[in-house]
Amino acid sequence: MSDLATTQDLDSRLEQYRRELTGYCYRMLGSAFEAEDAVQDTMVRAWRNFEKFEGRSSLRSWLYRIATNVCLDMLNAGNRRARPMDLTAATPVAQAQLTSRPEVTWLEPVPDGRVLPSVADPAETAVERETIRLAFVAALQHLPPKQRAVLILREVLAWKASEVAELLGTTVASVNSALQRARATLAESEPASSDGADPLDEEQQKLLARYVAAFEGYDMQALTALLHEDATMSMPPYDLWLRGHDNIVGWMLGVGEVCRGSKLVPTVANGSPAFAHYHPSASGEGYEPWALIVLELSDGKIGGMDFFLDTKRWFPLFDLPPALDKDGAPVAAQAPEAAAGEGADAGAEAPKTAG
Known part of the structure; x- marks a missing residue:
């Protein structure tokens, strides 16, 4: 040989x-x-x-x-x-x-x-x-x-x-x-059991569809109806985390208000349902990456929402579109040389918060 x-x-x-x-x-x-x-x-x-x-x-x-x-x-x-x-x-x-x-x-x-x-x-x-x-x-x-x-x-x-x-x-x-x-x-420190992502589970798919509708519609009443009373929300790289309906809604309607009008694209992370969160772009012509949301499901409701905000790391890792157009359709990635030419002099990205 x-x-x-x-x-x-x-x-x-x-x-x-x-x-x-x-x-x-x-x-x-x-x-x-x-x-x-x-x-x-x-x-x-x-x-x-x-x-x-x-x-x-x-x-x-x-x-x-x-x-x-x-x-x-x-x-x-x-x-x-x-x-x-x-x-x-x-x-x-x-x-x-x-x-x-x-x-x-x-x-x-x-x-x-x-x-x-x-x-x-x-x-x-x-x-x-x-x-x-x-x-x-x-x-x-x-x-x-x-x-x-x-x-x-x-x-x-x-x-x-x-x-x-x-x-x-x-x-x-x-x-x-x-x-x-x-x-x-x-x-x-044993973690509570949870419901893993199961695309064949009809009830889970209905729950996730309601989550998308509530989040994209920024309907807090509909959203909290899907959350356990002691549900949590975290936003790495920030060490802040919130627990309970009042605190989560207070955040979403306060600092998180900037995320009104966002779009969600389904994916899977860590054996759990997840979404790529795209925020309305400043130009109003489409949507830009904002966070990777990983959900924790248990007993037919959402027990946790983890927003990972470093999209430059997570979106390529998960093979997610770099942007969405104004209709919410994926935008193709630029060729590396084109991307390098644009934004070479761009300033540092401002800190984000999750909504």
Whole structure:
């Protein structure tokens, strides 16, 4: 076999694991971009060291060992990704102030298609979705890195204790002890269960259609009818978050009033229903990216709305249109050279708020 054929075969063998490795690294790191970097580093290390792979474990196990070491190295800095509700108390709308924190603070959303393997079993799919929910991944961030790896490998990926011990170069007793401690820590901040995104669920589709109609019509009475009484709203990169109908409506009709007349385009993030939020452009000729909204559904209502405002990061990641025309239709992306020519001297973007 030629060197080219051998290289192509190895590339193909490694690439078949990219998506599940990205899901693993995302749960470990809480960042879609860092997860992709970690997997790319894993693939490069595997490719360079493949001649040292002796086949005593499966190729998949070997890749997970490399990916785990990459993630543990990245986590040595001690940073822990979080949601606003992990850092501050809920703020009454009358006292609300927008204070931003660095990008590395925040837990990031991720497209399902980049982290969830294609599985035919609906029950398996539901478990996979549940373990990439924002609340679940945020809870994982409370664990020390090695405990985090043990819990994900044992509880999410269903590895045997002996397999995890071999991967981490430790004993089964040590793995079991780490898992017990991880479970205890997770129980203290255990996220409430939620309804994952299910395009085949007629009732969920009706709820989401009513949400779009209420949001685009800026009908607060209709919107709050869809929210649980203790529903939350957050807006990274700001650490402010709100709880309850009065505070959410007070925000929407106050600072958030600028979002009246917006358009929503459906997508999916973290196993949950999500929307690309487009704000009316200053020219009045269309709509520009404003936020990625990730919803948390439970018992037929909305329990949380997370507005991720850094659209320059999220919209390309989710393959969302860069703009909508005045009729709400997607606008094609500009060629890179055209985009670079325009706005080269543009000033810094003003801070946003979500509505």
